[in-house]
Structure formats: C-alpha cells, structure tokens
Amino acid sequence: MTMHVDQVDVTVDIVATLVQEQFPEWSGKPVRRLSSTGTVNAIFRIGDDLSARFPLRLADADDTLAVLEREARASAELARxxxxxxAPEPVAxxxxxAGYPMPWSVQTWLPGTVASDADPSGSHAFAEDLAALVAGLREAETLGRLGEGRGGVLTHHDDWMAQCFEESEGLLDVPRLRKVWSRLRELPRTDADVMSHRDLIPGNVLVAGDRLxxxxxxxxxxxxxxxLDLVSAWHLLQPGPRDVLRRALGCDDLEWERGKAWAFEQAMGLVWYYVESNPAMSQMGRRTLDRILESTE
Structure with missing residues (x-):
C-alpha cells in the first residue's frame, strides 16, 4: 500500500538507470533500496559511501529542484x-x-542504526547527547531568517488539528485529546526563533550503543x-532520560510545555494518516501521545 495518493513509484532499476545516465562515474556501484519508515523520500544506497533520496509525492520539477537546493544548503550548514x-553532507x-519525473539528491552515507530500530529511550547518556545536539543547533546564527509552518504559531494549526481529531474517531480517545490540545494551543510564545533540526523523530537519529x-x-x-526540537523528549525518551534532557537544556515550564505541544501536534497527524500505509510511523505517534498523556495526569 502506498502512503500518499500522489505517490510516485521508484524502483532499483529506475535508480540504476538514472545513476548510469547522469553520474557514470558511479555506474559500477551497486544500488540497493533501503527499508525505511520515512514518509517523504524513497532512499537508496549507491555503493558503500553514498545514499540517494527520491521525493515520493508528485510535484512540479522546478519546484522540487528549488526544495532540494534549499535542503542541500541546510544540510551543509547543519553539518558544519x-x-x-x-550528519550527511550533500554531494549532487x-x-x-528513466520514468522518474522529478529531481533527486545524493548525500554521503552514514553507517549506524536508527533509533526506531535500536531504542535508546532509557539511556541517560543518549539524553545528554541529544541535549548537546539541540544546544549546538541553537547556537547557530539565524542570519535574519524567520521560521514558518510547524514551529511557528500553535493556533495556526487549529484547522489541521480539527481534521486530525475527526479522522481519529474510533482510533484514539478523541474527547480526552481535544481537552489536551485546548490547553496546549494557548501556550504563549515569548522567545525569538533559534536554529532547529525541525524533525527530531526516531527515524532521523542514529544510535551507537547507548549514545547518539x-x-x-x-x-x-x-x-x-x-x-520545536523538544519534540525529541516525547518521541525518543522515557521519563528519567527526559528529565535529563530538560535539565541539560535549562528549559523553563513554558518552553517545556510548548515542546510538548509541538510533539502532540505532530503525533496526532501520524496516527490516522499512516495507520494502514505505514504502521510503524502510526505506532510512533501513539507512543508519543501516550507519553504526553501520562505526563499530564
């Protein structure tokens, strides 16, 4: 089952042909599709040191190129x-x-196990590393840039949340969740934007032993x-390590609760949208909501 109604099919043969035609210097490298819970790109390995990402949802080629160019600049900046x-660095x-209608990207390959496969949620050392990552990102200069979408204004997501509650009838305790959102959505924003990863979920974090x-x-x-990056506290950590993360970052009550709000907003969308097409992602959303509900009791 596909995850999106506008999803584009990408196969090993298509990728191998694209590599041979556009990057003949890599044509001798084997191409392998990676199993992933990711929802935006199909990911393929090219040899041992490269990965290729192919957008899954059909979009205008010029618009897609602009997005990929922006992502490449962001990836290079974060790596620095x-x-x-x-962190992966952009290559090409x-x-x-070859039947694929959009641009695509190539990055360096990082070995390791994603946190959705090697659960680090009980590790205090992992929580300390995660706090160091978030703190390091925050130290980068915004250079006058302003955020948009998720990580902006909570109440701007009311229409989306209304859809999530409607779609979640029969899946979740919607009346209880509505009450939680009615409180979280009103949390004020007092601090200026900082630089952020913007999607610190288990599938985007590598684990080595019990460390990041x-x-x-x-x-x-x-x-x-x-x-926004405090969503990681709820997506990735159990209560003890979650407290370690909070202390390491020095979060006050308002910042901590807003992190909970952003995790709640994200998790509500994951449960119903991927319940059949990506059960692992849907289950991650359920787990995050359970952790949030437990923390509010």
Whole structure:
C-alpha cells in the first residue's frame, strides 16, 4: 500500500538507470533500496559511501529542484554546526529521467542504526547527547531568517488539528485529546526563533550503543520556536532520560510545555494518516501521545 495518493513509484532499476545516465562515474556501484519508515523520500544506497533520496509525492520539477537546493544548503550548514555528531553532507543533484519525473539528491552515507530500530529511550547518556545536539543547533546564527509552518504559531494549526481529531474517531480517545490540545494551543510564545533540526523523530537519529551516533534528514535545518526540537523528549525518551534532557537544556515550564505541544501536534497527524500505509510511523505517534498523556495526569 502506498502512503500518499500522489505517490510516485521508484524502483532499483529506475535508480540504476538514472545513476548510469547522469553520474557514470558511479555506474559500477551497486544500488540497493533501503527499508525505511520515512514518509517523504524513497532512499537508496549507491555503493558503500553514498545514499540517494527520491521525493515520493508528485510535484512540479522546478519546484522540487528549488526544495532540494534549499535542503542541500541546510544540510551543509547543519553539518558544519554540529561537527561533534556525524550528519550527511550533500554531494549532487540529479534530474528527471528513466520514468522518474522529478529531481533527486545524493548525500554521503552514514553507517549506524536508527533509533526506531535500536531504542535508546532509557539511556541517560543518549539524553545528554541529544541535549548537546539541540544546544549546538541553537547556537547557530539565524542570519535574519524567520521560521514558518510547524514551529511557528500553535493556533495556526487549529484547522489541521480539527481534521486530525475527526479522522481519529474510533482510533484514539478523541474527547480526552481535544481537552489536551485546548490547553496546549494557548501556550504563549515569548522567545525569538533559534536554529532547529525541525524533525527530531526516531527515524532521523542514529544510535551507537547507548549514545547518539549521528543525525539524519537534515534538510529542514532552519529557524523555529526554540521549543520545536523538544519534540525529541516525547518521541525518543522515557521519563528519567527526559528529565535529563530538560535539565541539560535549562528549559523553563513554558518552553517545556510548548515542546510538548509541538510533539502532540505532530503525533496526532501520524496516527490516522499512516495507520494502514505505514504502521510503524502510526505506532510512533501513539507512543508519543501516550507519553504526553501520562505526563499530564
């Protein structure tokens, strides 16, 4: 089952043909599709040191190119900012061809296990590393850039949340969740934007033992509410390590609750949208909501 009604099919044969035609210097490298819970790109390995990302949802080629160019700049910037933790670096951009209608991107490959496969949620050391990552991102200059979308104004997401509550009837305790959102949505915003990863979920974090081994999907790096990267506290951590993260970052009550609000907004969309097409992502949303509800009791 596809995840999106406008999803584009991408196969190993298509990718191999694109590589051979557009990057003949890599044509001898094997191409392998990676199993992933990701929802935006199909990911393929090219040899041992490269990965290629193919947008899954059909869009205008010029618009897609602009997005990929912006993501490449963001990925390169993040890699410079957090040199302590490995991050993929942009290598090249490919064009449409071989039946695939949009541009695509190539990055360096990072070895490791994503946190959705090697659960670090009980590790205090991992929480300390995660706090160091978030703090390092926050230290980068916004250079006058302003955030938009998620990580902006909570009440701007009311229409989306109304749809989520409607679609979640029969899946979740919607009346209880509506009450939680009615409180979270009113939390005031007092701090200026800081630089943020913007999507610190388990599939975007690498684990090495019980430590943070690297960070993935870095193309969204940009300005946002300082609380946005605190979604990681709820997506990735159990209560004890969650407290370690909070203390390490020095979060006050308002910032902490706004982080909870952004995690809630994201998780509500994951549960119903991916319940059949990406059960692992849907289950992650449920787990995050459970953690939030437990913290409010």
């Amino acid at each position: 900012v957090v040199s302590r933790f490995p 951009l490919g064009g449409p061809g 081994g690297g960070v993935l999907d870095t193309g969204g790096f940009g300005p946002a509410d300082p609380a």
